[in-house]
Amino acid sequence: GESVGLHLPTLSVQEGDNSIINCAYSNSASDYFIWYKQESGKGPQFIIDIRSNMDKRQGQRVTVLLNKTVKHLSLQIAATQPGDSAVYFCAENVSNDYKLSFGAGTTVTVRA
Amino acid sequence: DTAVSQTPKYLVTQMGNDKSIKCEQNLGHDTMYWYKQDSKKFLKIMFSYNNKELIINETVPNRFSPKSPDKAHLNLHINSLELGDSAVYFCASSPSEGQPQHFGDGTRLSIL
Numbered sequence: 001g002e003s004v005g006l007h008l009p010t011l012s013v014q015e016g017d018n019s020i021i022n023c024a025y026s027n028s029a030s031d032y033f034i035w036y037k038q039e040s041g042k043g044p045q046f047i048i049d050i051r052s053n054m055d056k057r058q059g060q061r062v063t064v065l066l067n068k069t070v071k072h073l074s075l076q077i078a079a080t081q082p083g084d085s086a087v088y089f090c091a092e093n094v095s096n097d098y099k100l101s102f103g104a105g106t107t108v109t110v111r112a
Numbered sequence: 113d114t115a116v117s118q119t120p121k122y123l124v125t126q127m128g129n130d131k132s133i134k135c136e137q138n139l140g141h142d143t144m145y146w147y148k149q150d151s152k153k154f155l156k157i158m159f160s161y162n163n164k165e166l167i168i169n170e171t172v173p174n175r176f177s178p179k180s181p182d183k184a185h186l187n188l189h190i191n192s193l194e195l196g197d198s199a200v201y202f203c204a205s206s207p208s209e210g211q212p213q214h215f216g217d218g219t220r221l222s223i224l
Contacts, residue, residue: 036215042218043204043218044202044215093210095209098167105153105154
């Protein structure tokens, strides 16, 4: 399953399929990006980050892609599991600034 | 072994009251933050302290006053609570700028 366009609030994906969550960021000066996962009743949990000197970074079952030309970030989740159901946020940061600016979030629902 | 802990988890109170939310982190981080998450899950920074010094103060009513007695604690006091203050408030911490922020599980504030 894939969220398309600038932002889609919800994404429904079949268990075992790959998920792609997209994010358009606003500040061309941003050079550090983070993906967070927020489960119901919990705080945002760090998944993976990437700095602007990279285009791709991989973690365990997750990959983040950064396209600075079009100011676009994506999170790919391989073999989506029921435990991946959550709200996913992208966040952007500018060097020497403590402020993180969050996107609106995408709700991912995994179908059994 | 909780990293960022907030108390209370739930806070239900009447309009016009004054209340405080406490936050503690045991990660040894220098910087702490308060965020507000509205009913649409939008996360917005309110305040940040670095080594007990206020470094971020977004456009927040002056009824909200943060206090950092030491770098492991950041409390939020709210005077004259209004209906629009109903939200989930998250505390977070990070080692410095340009590093992932670690979040607590939130305080759900409901104003009657």
